[in-house]
Amino acid sequence: MSRIVIVGGGAAGLELSTLLGKTVRKEDEIILVEPETHHFWKPRLHEIAAGTFDSDLDTVCYFTHGARHGYQHYQAAMTDVDRENKMLSVRRPDGTEAAIKYDYLIIAIGAVSNDFNTTGAKDHCLFLDSASQARQAWHQVSQILRASEDRSVNIVGAGATGVELAAELARVSQKLQRYNGAPLHINLIEAANRVLPNSPEKMSEKVLKELERNNVNVLLDTRIREVTDKGMLTVDNRELDADVQFWAAGVKAPDWLNGIGGLSYNRMNQIQVNANLTTTIDDSIFALGDCASIPQADGSFVPPKAQAANRAAVHLAKSLGGMLRGKPLTDFEFKDSGMVVAVGHHFAVGSFAPGSKMEGKMVLQGRLIRRLYDTIFRLHQRTVTGMFTVSRLMIAKRLKAVFKPNGI
Structure with a gap:
């Protein structure tokens, strides 16, 4: 044993x-x-x-x-x-x-996210490396969403996490404005010259257009020098004030x-x-x-x-x-099949093709790709719980959406 x-x-x-x-x-x-x-x-x-x-x-x-x-x-x-x-x-x-x-x-x-030892980042930024951190973030975000005047959010890092967070917050803000909520101004800050810098350029272009269509202010070629309780200071001395700040750049x-x-x-x-x-x-x-x-x-x-x-x-x-049954261990070989990034609740962009290099991959967008994004999660659930349980969860989710359509 x-x-x-x-x-x-x-x-x-x-x-x-x-x-x-x-x-x-x-x-x-x-x-x-x-x-x-x-x-x-x-x-x-x-x-x-x-x-x-x-x-x-x-x-x-x-x-x-x-x-x-x-x-x-x-x-x-x-x-x-x-x-x-x-x-x-x-x-x-x-x-x-x-x-x-x-x-x-x-x-x-x-x-976890890599703050690159940026002054003040650990003290004044929220991170999304665990469920407990995400719940803490929602506690702060929910307060500014219900404010009577405009509020601002800074998000550092326009990789998949930063892009998806910015788009999701924009969607929630737009939804609350139907109920007289104040607008939420979102700054998505990226040191590289495009969003999703590790994806195909065509994919970056499509994601950028969708973010701008949702009124996300994307700041490219922008590096943060210091984070304070009031906002962020860039290396070229621009001040970006914010009520809530996220750090979603780098991985380690x-x-x-x-x-x-x-x-x-x-x-x-x-x-x-x-x-x-x-x-x-x-x-x-x-x-x-x-x-x-x-x-x-x-x-x-x-x-x-x-x-x-x-x-x-x-x-x-x-x-x-x-x-454990006497056979030798085998080597793990990874073949990248692309990526899918959700840009809001009803839109996603994906790149697909066999092989290990991102360049030259087909780039698609729209509601169908958003459903594929959800399918990837369901495949994870299938591995963990089995197809029967996943089917029940999908039916329950549909019914919940019918009976509670206005939930955020």
């Missing part, structure tokens, strides 16, 4: 926990270490911050889900790893410390991860692993998702994307299950 301990209940960790229950031996034990009680799909945290996320239908309770799918949820956060004795140190929600014995440890804690693994267990890390705090997802220092410890630096055969590294984390989870579930 082997005890497999998974740290992190995000998209990769939850899918891996679910799938391992089907691929490992009956006598093997699976433990998911996660400080939260419920799973939220990270690409939709911007909807929580904007107050449009359906918490009743689109979350997963780790405790009940684990009971159904063959793993145990241990509510705690990782603090250290003793590789010699194969012990994981954790901190429970009440602050007490504990240790969990493991035979195989899998780290899948995801990534959490600072506290760097150095844990004496593993090897890169400058983005990511754990360095081999192509088969074992760490370069210890082959009984695995890492995947945004917290891992995963090499590819062509010398590149797997990008920090939700689809990459999902596919790595599916791969490792099969590979580790095979290893």
Whole structure:
């Protein structure tokens, strides 16, 4: 019997926990270490911050889900790893410390935004790296949406998170204006010369047009020097006042991860692993998702994307299950199939084509692509809960929309 301990209940960790229950031996034990009680799909945290996320239908309770799918949820956060004795140190929600014995440890804690040590960013900006942060953001956003006079929001970073947050806030503001709400002025700030700088240029152009159509003020080639409680100061000394400020630029693994267990890390705090997802220092410890630096055969590294984390989870579930039955681990190879970005509740832009390079991909837009964006989330739900449950959730969501059409 082997005890497999998974740290992190995000998209990769939850899918891996679910799938391992089907691929490992009956006598093997699976433990998911996660400080939260419920799973939220990270690409939709911007909807929580904007107050449009359906918490009743689109979350997963780790405790009940684990009971159904063959793993145990241990509510705690990782603090250290003793590789010699194969012990994981954790901190429970009440602050007490504990240790969990493991035979195989899998780290899948995801990534956080990178503020690049910008003065004042940590103190005066909201981040969307967890559900609790997103709920805190909605608490502040809801107050300014109900104000009697105009309010402003600054969002740093025009990657997928920043674009989707700006568009969702614009939609909510427009909806509330029908009920005499005050307009919300949104500044989307990007250091690069276009939004979605890692996507095809054609996609950036379409997204920019849609953002401007929704009255989002997009500031390109703009770097932030300092953040205060009143707003932001750019490197060329422009002042951008705001009532609420978000930081959604840059990606790195959490600072506290760097150095844990004496593993090897890169400058983005990511754990360095081999192509088969074992760490370069210890082959009984695995890492995947945004917290891992995963090499590819062509010398590149797997990008920090939700689809990459999902596919790595599916791969490792099969590979580790095979290893426990005497087969060798297999290498993970990621092929980028494109990206879809939601720009508001009824519009999305996507790029699609086989291959690993973004240039030259077909770019589509509109309501149909927005439905595809929702389908990607449903595919994640299908992996976690099964097709029957997903079908029930979709029916319930339709009925809820009929009987509560004016909800935000």
